[in-house]
Amino acid sequence: MFSNYLIGLREGLEASLVVCILIAYLVKTGRRDALKPIWTGIGIAVAIAMGFGCVLEFGSEELTFKAQEALGGSLSVLAVGLVTWMVFWMRRTARHLRSELHGKLDAALAMGTGALVATAFLAVGREGLETALFVWASVHAASDGTPRPLVGVALGLATAVLLGWLFYRGALKINLAKFFTWTGGMLVVVAAGVLAYGFHDLQEAGIVPGVTDLAFDISGTIPPDSWYGTLLKGVLNFQPDPTVIQVTVWLLYLIPTLALFLSPVGFASGKGKVNVPDDQGSQPSQAPQA
Secondary structure, X not given: OHHHHHHHHHHHHHHHHHHHHHHHHHHHOOOHHHHHHHHHHHHHHHHHHHHHHHHHHHHHHHOOHHHHHHHHHHHHHHHHHHHHHHHHHHXXXXXXXXXXXXXXXXXXXXXXXXXXXXXXXXXXXHHHHHHHHXXXXXXXXXXXXOOHHHHHHHHHHHHHHHHHHHHHXXXXXXXXXXXXXXXXXXXXXXXXXXXXXXXXXXXXXXOOOOOOOEOOOOOOOOOOOXXXXXXXXXXXXXXXXXXXXXXXXXXXXXXXXXXXXXXXXXXXXXXXXXXXXXXXXXXXXXXXXX
């Protein structure tokens, strides 16, 4: 449940910050007339992301077992690739996000209502589709027959919305550089588990060999149905009897990716700020960026 809460919080907060920046800029520049098309674009993006998630969930139920495993494994690998790109992209460019969005918004204001809708849709829609795909893959990997994974995602998204609103009102200041570094690192660990589970799906589908070649089996020590086994599975997608391929993929992904992500090499250490002014003319809240 915690891993899914983390996904909802991390992905949701990125989208919330984008919305805050767009709305705050329009309010501070006296363009409240442009708020409606912005909210329209955001609403369309959210609806499409939810629809995409429903298609993934209910569409796969009509497939055969091997087809389900092949689809689940393939989408898990794709989801891990997207979320890895996302955490590196956010760390590298987050401090320029506000000026980038302002530039796009100025251009859209000059072009008209349709451009405003498209700008909001594209800004939020990418985050929404990535979130839907990674949430589906993570829930699929951590599924224990209970609604807890989905509850974790919902709580994470709700927390992100609340934090976004507090940012907008200027009531909350946190070090976003540290936040995105720590949550990004934890998300890489979660992604490693999703990737390993995805390869197990591909093995069960017959696409990748070695489904019977176990690296180890500690099911007797950590029963999958025990509270601690369930906890490890929910947080780290831990499996007590992984195959050799799963362990190999997990190590080959986690060690270099986490080392590169946490390394300062290639990441500027500038003192960029995120300014999210409220609509009452108060001072903008500031938080250091990565």
